[in-house]
Amino acid sequence: MIRATCRSFVKSLSFLAFVIAYATSVSAKLAALKKGRFMIVVKDLVKEFGVHKAVDRISFEIQKGEILGFLGPNGAGKSTTMKMLTCFLAPTSGFISVDGIATDQDPQTVKTRIGYLPETSASYTDMNVTEFLRFIGEVRGFSGLQLEERVEASIQKCFLEAVRFQTIDTLSKGYRQRVGFAQAILHDPPVLILDEPTDGLDPNQKHEVRNLIRNMGREKCIILSTHILEEVEELCTRVIIISKGRIVADGKPDEIRSRSSEYYNIDVSIHQVDATEAAQKLKSISGVKAVEVLPSAQSGLLNFRIVPDKQQNLLGQVSELARKEHWVLENLSLLPGKLDDVFRSLTMEGRA
């Protein structure tokens, strides 16, 4: 009898402890959200289309001031994730909050915090640019003078002055993309979600749009998806690589680049030397795993690639050797590693 009472007492006590622990962890998370540490929190997000899992337990958090690049091959789940963040699709399971508000609790408020550029940069093509932006402004709750100001500011920011009274139907792809952009930033949202923002733009326009994103990135939280790797390197403070609905890498561009097999390789070009002899000498440096002779376009000039056996910087040792041997160097450089490389190795796994 007493034992039973004791047991039930212990049981209830452990249950209580569990409840308290759970409550504190939840409240800690909520406090972090309230403090505005994270603009976006995604937890165990899953989206199934029939039997196909488009997004498979994705979790990440983004702070204000971050520009997050979403990378992944076509069909990896980038757009689907973005559609769930913007409340267009409902997740099969998982949790999303934007600016401290859960998307399944109050989608209407979440939508006011987000500016979204859809993949197709879809807009009502029967309207002209100003009409369209005015419509967006009205739906966003602006009216009168304020509405006109907002529309004007958007037109200025996205370089649309020349086409402001043109029907969207008649615009080129680059302009349409900018109209989509203007629509997304019209209400100056704290969160911008851009699905392939520079798709279809010419190099000058790409440059302008990237500048725009970079400038806004300081006080906003931006997620952009792209398959242009240089864009990520140029713009993003953080990269998430998705493959088959899962996150396969998450970090700063430099960190991810350092996973490349090329990282810390050294390229050296030497004038007038014997290939085998020079290769031998380079190989003798401690820490060198292999030396490859690369094809050269110039006669008398030999290109070598030095591969270290683990990730270490051998630049000093190589230049020391060159000085000792009185080699005439054309080029001596440490390779920064390629995002491209990492991207391919991560997303091609198990495919071929």
Add this chain to the structure above:
Amino acid sequence: MKNFVPVFKRELGAYFNSPVAYVFLFIFLIATGGCSFWLGGFYERMQADLSAFFMWHPWLYLFLIPAVGMRLWAEERKSGTIELLFTLPVTLPEAVLAKFAAAWCFIGIALSMTFPIVLTVGYLGNPDYGVIICSYLGSFLMAGAYLAIASLTSAMTKNQVISFVLSVMFCFILVLTGLGVFTQALSNWFSVGVADFLSMFSFSTHFQSLQRGVVDSRDVIYFVSMIVTLLLANMIVLEQKKHQ
């Protein structure tokens, strides 16, 4: 419902921004006029009423209203603007109601442009204007019910042609079940009760009684509840696509 107005305005504007509005108005006016004068025998009847005009409305609406309604959602889905619309702070009921109201309003404009026929009959004789107003009301309500069907089928597909064909078919069934010939055939196969029951759901039955100039609350309630039910189904279909 604060975003009802902008969406409504945009949607109504969309009709007039494209040739759809002008083609529709032209065809609608030609068809209503043509049907009442040639097929309906407007003059030959020697009666100062508009029954020759209104009796053709169920048949004209059968093709013309699905043509107006087919684009409502199918076009948004096809062009991807549905993603834009539903990521703006617009609620589902707002969007569905505003779009429906805009299309209905457009049909109302078309219907009101048939006013010369009222002037004609007024010039030629001494019509009962009460009956005419009542018939216009009935016609407008019936148009709403047709449109609600078109809006629903439009939400189900991204293909406007499929949407058109489906809504014509549904509307046709609802017109048919109220026709005398058809109910007779039905009552041969089933009991008279079944045939009567089916005809209660028909557009024709309820439009005919409104056309007689009697505003029976049952007919008004029929059309209104038809519209409400179909629009609710419309919302469910769209909500379902979000969770697909």
